[in-house]
Amino acid sequence: MLRLLGVLAYLVVAITCAAAKGAPRPNIIYIMTDDLGYGDLGCYGQQVIVTPHIDRLAEGGLRFTDHYAGHTVCRPSRLVLWSGLHTGHTPIDDNAPYTLQTKDVTVAERLKAAGYATGCVGKWALGDISNTGHPNRKGFDYFFGYLDQSAAHNYYPPYLWRNMEQVELPGNQLGEHKNVSSKKVTYSHDVITDDALEFIRRHGREENPFLLHIHWTIPHTNNEAGRVEGDGQEVPDYGRYADRDWPNPEKGFAAMVTRMDGDVGRIVSLVGELGIEKETLILFTSDNGPHQEGGHKVDFFDSNGALRGHKRDLYDGGIRVPMIAYWPGTIEPGTTTDHPSAFWDWMPTACELAGVAPPDVADGISYGPILLGQPTEQKQHEYLYWSRGGIEAVRAGSWKAVRPGKGRPVELYDLRDDIGEQHDLAARHTNVLQQLTAMMQAARNGQQRP
Numbered sequence: 001m002l003r004l005l006g007v008l009a010y011l012v013v014a015i016t017c018a019a020a021k022g023a024p025r026p027n028i029i030y031i032m033t034d035d036l037g038y039g040d041l042g043c044y045g046q047q048v049i050v051t052p053h054i055d056r057l058a059e060g061g062l063r064f065t066d067h068y069a070g071h072t073v074c075r076p077s078r079l080v081l082w083s084g085l086h087t088g089h090t091p092i093d094d095n096a097p098y099t100l101q102t103k104d105v106t107v108a109e110r111l112k113a114a115g116y117a118t119g120c121v122g123k124w125a126l127g128d129i130s131n132t133g134h135p136n137r138k139g140f141d142y143f144f145g146y147l148d149q150s151a152a153h154n155y156y157p158p159y160l161w162r163n164m165e166q167v168e169l170p171g172n173q174l175g176e177h178k179n180v181s182s183k184k185v186t187y188s189h190d191v192i193t194d195d196a197l198e199f200i201r202r203h204g205r206e207e208n209p210f211l212l213h214i215h216w217t218i219p220h221t222n223n224e225a226g227r228v229e230g231d232g233q234e235v236p237d238y239g240r241y242a243d244r245d246w247p248n249p250e251k252g253f254a255a256m257v258t259r260m261d262g263d264v265g266r267i268v269s270l271v272g273e274l275g276i277e278k279e280t281l282i283l284f285t286s287d288n289g290p291h292q293e294g295g296h297k298v299d300f301f302d303s304n305g306a307l308r309g310h311k312r313d314l315y316d317g318g319i320r321v322p323m324i325a326y327w328p329g330t331i332e333p334g335t336t337t338d339h340p341s342a343f344w345d346w347m348p349t350a351c352e353l354a355g356v357a358p359p360d361v362a363d364g365i366s367y368g369p370i371l372l373g374q375p376t377e378q379k380q381h382e383y384l385y386w387s388r389g390g391i392e393a394v395r396a397g398s399w400k401a402v403r404p405g406k407g408r409p410v411e412l413y414d415l416r417d418d419i420g421e422q423h424d425l426a427a428r429h430t431n432v433l434q435q436l437t438a439m440m441q442a443a444r445n446g447q448q449r450p
Contacts, residue, residue: 024330024372025355027209027280028111029200029267030346032081033260034074034123034220037290037298038320039305040257048301049254050240053265057284057326060333062371067323068395069288070343072312072388075125075149077287077343078215082106082126082138084347084362086385088443093387095149100126100133105359107350108139111211114354117141119199121192122215125149129164136163144195145215146188153222155234156184160191179224187236189218193263197270204274211350214267215287219256221249221294232294235259249295268326278329281353281371289318308421314386314393314402315421325371332373339375340395341367342384383436385443394439401436410437 038044042051043058070080071087073095080086083104087093100106108118119142120135127133128147135143144162146152158174158181159166171185196214203210219233226232226249233252238244240258241251264284271280290303291311298310298317309315323341325331348366351358358364369377383396390406398416403409412426412433426433 024279024353025114025209026327026330026353027204027276028116028211028350028353029214029271029280029282030212031214031264031267031282031284032122032216033284033286034215034217035288035291035311036219036257036286036322037303037305037310038307038317038322039302040219040290041322043324044322045305046301049257051257051261053261053268054284054324057264057268057282058324058334060328061282061324061326061335062331063336064323064325064341065336065338066340067285067321068319068340068342068384068386069286069321071386072288072314072318074123074220074287076388078125081343081346082108084344084359084364086342086344086363086443087387088385089363089446094389098126098133099131100138102132104138106138107347108135108211108213110139110347110351110356110358111354112139112141114356115208116354117203117206117208117210118212119143119196119203119210120213120215121145121196121199122213123149123152123217124215125152129161134164140213142199145192146217150179152217153220153224153232154179154181155188155217155222156181156186157188160188177224177228179222180228184234189216189259189263190236192216193266197266200267200270201274204271204276209279209354216260216263218260219253219291221291221296223293226294230295233296246300247295250297250300253296254301278327280327281330282326284322284324284326286321289313289321306419312388314388314391314404316400316415316419319386319393327371330373331371337370337375339367339370339378340381340384340397341365341370342381383439383443385440387444392440392444394436394443396436396439399432399436401433401440403440410440412436 042055069077071077092098112118118140120140122145156172158172159168169186173183175182221232231249233249235252235255238251238255241254289311292298304317307317309317345364348358348364352366352368386393392403400413402411411424413421
């Protein structure tokens, strides 16, 4: 009890000090898409798929050019985001099942303790009603969406979860194949988005700030439908792409991205209607690189842009993702940053903005100074690290080292001149290679060296 009172007292002092210094304590809307590539948005070079609302978000805010996901696939990337630990220190570094434990501290728990109303909609994947990993038990006052990662493949599920209760989606009915519905009426993405908007309306004018994580499943494919039907890009209609002479999976992929773009526009519009634009930080990113599944081909729309590889790779195409920050009155419009950052930086960033201390054990470095227009105050990582089984990658400055598999030699690239990681410089720069290889080993051995 004494320890709990001490923690609460510390949080009160931290919040008071932050307020005294004029810290902003904004509302935070963190939007994460699923399998959206670095090259899938107009503001990152996309030439075919139309994304006007997200492009305007970038024009009115800050675009990160060197932001990285926590991993190259879903569950471990989200675990990194919530925990502030890179995959050298998380319990899993692949898509193996994992349930958040009581000892695992999340961003939501930290901000809830700071007085934030906390909500999450969309895809969770780290626990359910039967265990410690349910969102309501990990800092979220409110949750609506998919608890199960596999079930989230299906855009027409029979139900979603609102906190601890199932909510039926009218007209949807599962067929004989897992995650493939025989009756498709209610589109889950639309229902989840409507719920997000309602959360913003509910909390947008309250005295205390709110944290809302929106984890859309778009444009992830329905893997099972792709195998059964040859097309996993489930979407109600093809919209403006219906008459294009493209394979149906590509029409579906483009339609999903543009549909999601319109929903970003709805969120920004609502924030404006409520008059809370200057008190609200909106972040937009993706959980990993673009997929090549369900009939969609990465090269069809150049989804990875100039980057090499895609989802499941540790070349930058699998882990470097779009990242846009929008905060009128605080973030200067039309700006960019090449500051190397990653999902494990979200924990300390959110804590800094909320005026509370991050966990003692973390790998992240807050990019709050970048958001607040104080780039000279921004601390830098010694390195960024990822692992997936025997595959590893580390970035230090402009240098990137990749171990493409167990027992295979480490490759070395200079991203400053070779963003596509085409020219292996390992033989030419042996000293640099040794330094980055040592960083891999240090991260793998659990050393906390952010």
